Amino acid sequence: MRPAERGVDVTTTFESFDRMWAELEPIGRAPETGGYRRHAWTRTDHDLREWFAAQCAARGLDLVEDRAGNQWGWWGDPDTTPGVVIGSHLDSVPDGGAFDGPLGVVSALAALDALRAAGVEPAVPVGVVSFVDEEGARFGIACAGSRIITGALHADRARALTDGDGVSMAEAWRRAGRDPRTLGPDEEALRRVGHFVELHVEQGKALAVAPDGGDDLTDPTRAVAIGTDIWPHGRWRIDLPGEANHAGTTRMADRHDAMLGLATVVQSARSYAVALGCVATVGKVDVVPGGVNAIPSHVTAWLDARGEREEAVRAAVDAVAEEAGRFGAITAEESWTPTTTFDTGLVDRLHGILPDAPLLGTGAGHDAGILATHGVPSGMLFVRNPTGVSHSPSESASVADCHHGVMALTAVVTDLCTVQDAEPTGGNG
Numbered sequence: 001m002r003p004a005e006r007g008v009d010v011t012t013t014f015e016s017f018d019r020m021w022a023e024l025e026p027i028g029r030a031p032e033t034g035g036y037r038r039h040a041w042t043r044t045d046h047d048l049r050e051w052f053a054a055q056c057a058a059r060g061l062d063l064v065e066d067r068a069g070n071q072w073g074w075w076g077d078p079d080t081t082p083g084v085v086i087g088s089h090l091d092s093v094p095d096g097g098a099f100d101g102p103l104g105v106v107s108a109l110a111a112l113d114a115l116r117a118a119g120v121e122p123a124v125p126v127g128v129v130s131f132v133d134e135e136g137a138r139f140g141i142a143c144a145g146s147r148i149i150t151g152a153l154h155a156d157r158a159r160a161l162t163d164g165d166g167v168s169m170a171e172a173w174r175r176a177g178r179d180p181r182t183l184g185p186d187e188e189a190l191r192r193v194g195h196f197v198e199l200h201v202e203q204g205k206a207l208a209v210a211p212d213g214g215d216d217l218t219d220p221t222r223a224v225a226i227g228t229d230i231w232p233h234g235r236w237r238i239d240l241p242g243e244a245n246h247a248g249t250t251r252m253a254d255r256h257d258a259m260l261g262l263a264t265v266v267q268s269a270r271s272y273a274v275a276l277g278c279v280a281t282v283g284k285v286d287v288v289p290g291g292v293n294a295i296p297s298h299v300t301a302w303l304d305a306r307g308e309r310e311e312a313v314r315a316a317v318d319a320v321a322e323e324a325g326r327f328g329a330i331t332a333e334e335s336w337t338p339t340t341t342f343d344t345g346l347v348d349r350l351h352g353i354l355p356d357a358p359l360l361g362t363g364a365g366h367d368a369g370i371l372a373t374h375g376v377p378s379g380m381l382f383v384r385n386p387t388g389v390s391h392s393p394s395e396s397a398s399v400a401d402c403h404h405g406v407m408a409l410t411a412v413v414t415d416l417c418t419v420q421d422a423e424p425t426g427g428n429g
């Protein structure tokens with residue numbers, strides 16, 4: 001038992017985690033796929049927000065919403081001293097898994113319960129956050145909630161973003177009973193955060209694969225990892241022109257088929273990514289007019305590209321854009337996030353608290369990365385995922401590993417809220 005776990009009632013903590021997990025499980029689950037459709041500012045999102053608010057109320061936390069609609073539950077007054085914040089997000093990609101996001105929020109609430117049950121008296125406030133619209137599933141920009149408050153996503157641009165039905169974020173806010181004019185940067189909310197630690201399911205198999213290359217799903221020292229950095233990543237929109245015509249009466253020689261350009265985009269994204277050692281995906285396309293018997297007059301494709309090295313990602317995207325350009329396509333960058341290195345002082349400290357935990361970089365973006373880039377000392381913990389699959393209903397984590405995650409987070413928050421910095425952490429702003 002680690003010193004920080006002393007006094008923690010493990011059984012009650014795990015029961016608290018299991019109960020919350022069971023409550024969340026049915027919300028937004030599509031019966032036909034078993035996947036989750038928890039998209040920002042929808043009815044389902046509303047239900048999740050209410051659930052989080054109820055959890056805060058049940059614990060006597062002060063619930064504060066910032067200017068992007070992120071929910072913060074505070075124990076103690078963060079306007080007197082910046083606090084330690086733990087949490088993640090509750091929204092999902094279309095047909096997403098159960099763990100991406102909710103694992104961090106539920107673990108944070110359970111860790112707070114454990115901390116209190118152990119009688120820990122924090123020297124600084126402790127907060128639990130639920131970020132809004134992390135996946136960008138509806139309006140296309142990932143980490144919208146944290147990008148809006150840090151100003152990384154301009155308020156006017158955010159309000160004008162539209163979903164697949166042409167509904168703008170501003171309109172979605174109005175329908176959710178909110179005033180979109182209040183949306184914008186929120187330094188006050190950010191000033192309250194002394195440290196932020198986001199626990200997240202691992203979105204790969206690094207922890208599930210033992211050093212000898214075989215599967216290792218039982219080694220407790222590989223249940224949780226400490227995040228070190230987030231790969232550079234971005235999203236691009238590629239618009240391919242064509243000419244609509246009849247699929248039966250138009251000679252092949254007379255066609256101007258936007259779909260042909262798409263085929264090249266998809267193929268070249270793969271081949272350049274492989275050649276340059278990064279990853280690239282065309283996971284979303286929009287075809288106009290979208291009829292089986294109509295030649296496409298316009299195709300919009302979205303390219304997601306990431307990798308360890310920025311130059312490689314840039315080179316791959318440039319090459320795909322050039323190939324697409326031969327079909328008259330225009331490629332526009334929708335978002336770009338350079339390499340994010342988590343606060344080195346905080347990473348060292350997490351390593352001191354969890355000496356067995358491996359260190360891990362990740363190809364997925366997170367709110368913790370957006371806050372780190374803004375200069376908020378931030379870090380991450382990853383929980384082992386046996387399948388390595390994410391953004392799919394097959395995403396998983398064992399109950400035992402989820403409980404390991406809660407204990408790790410409890411140890412971290414206990415240390416951060418009781419032991420003050422011996423020296424300033426290395427900022428990364």
Ligand SMILES: [Zn+2]
Pocket residue numbers: 089100101134200
């Ligand atoms: Zn996530």
